[in-house]
Amino acid sequence: MLIQTEATPNPSTLKFLPGLRVMEAGTRDFATPEDAEVSPLAEAIFSTGEVEGVFYGRDFISVTAAPGVEWRDLKPEILSLLLDHFSSDAPLFRAASAAGIEVAGDADYGEDPADAPLVAEIRELIETRVRPAVAQDGGDIVYRGFRNGTVYLALQGACSGCPSSTMTLKQGIESLLKHYVPEVEAVEAV
Numbered sequence: 001m002l003i004q005t006e007a008t009p010n011p012s013t014l015k016f017l018p019g020l021r022v023m024e025a026g027t028r029d030f031a032t033p034e035d036a037e038v039s040p041l042a043e044a045i046f047s048t049g050e051v052e053g054v055f056y057g058r059d060f061i062s063v064t065a066a067p068g069v070e071w072r073d074l075k076p077e078i079l080s081l082l083l084d085h086f087s088s089d090a091p092l093f094r095a096a097s098a099a100g101i102e103v104a105g106d107a108d109y110g111e112d113p114a115d116a117p118l119v120a121e122i123r124e125l126i127e128t129r130v131r132p133a134v135a136q137d138g139g140d141i142v143y144r145g146f147r148n149g150t151v152y153l154a155l156q157g158a159c160s161g162c163p164s165s166t167m168t169l170k171q172g173i174e175s176l177l178k179h180y181v182p183e184v185e186a187v188e189a190v
Helices: 040-046 069-086 114-138 165-180
Strands: 004-007 014-017 028-031 051-056 063-065 140-148 151-155 186-189
Touching: 004 040, 014 069, 040 051, 040 069, 051 151, 063 069, 114 165, 151 165, 165 186
Parallel strands: 151 186
Antiparallel strands: 004 014, 014 063, 028 051, 051 063, 140 151
16 A cells, blocks of 8 residues: 655645545544544554644545654654554544544524525535635635624644645635625634
């Protein structure tokens, strides 16, 4: 089995491509070792003591190194863990663990029911244009709400803590949404 790696815009995060489906549906972000307890693989990656984030995408895993950790030292260890996991056909999540399912609800941003058509259009643009592009960089962006002209988005994986995330939000996503939905005035990360 060959696992490829790709750099991401976040220099602390490396994207690992095992050449097979990682998540059947959705994504999963592990921001702490405690979050990772539901996944033997994420738990093993955190156990290196040199990782501060693990993200599962459809066909990739992004790993964020802790501050001061060099990828040249950490990469072989992560590759070994991934090879062991995927070559043994081990499960991604522990059996009978409802904690393996994460469905983050939308925060209460006081959305006006009259904005429902705008929200539907915003969500569609995020799903079809933004999320696929962000996934290529090893992350995800999830809609959280819309209020008073502002769209609220959560950054995950390589996007979380990325030095260029503000530019992506303002110059990329905000420009796109403003173009197609003139009622959008701003985009903010939550």
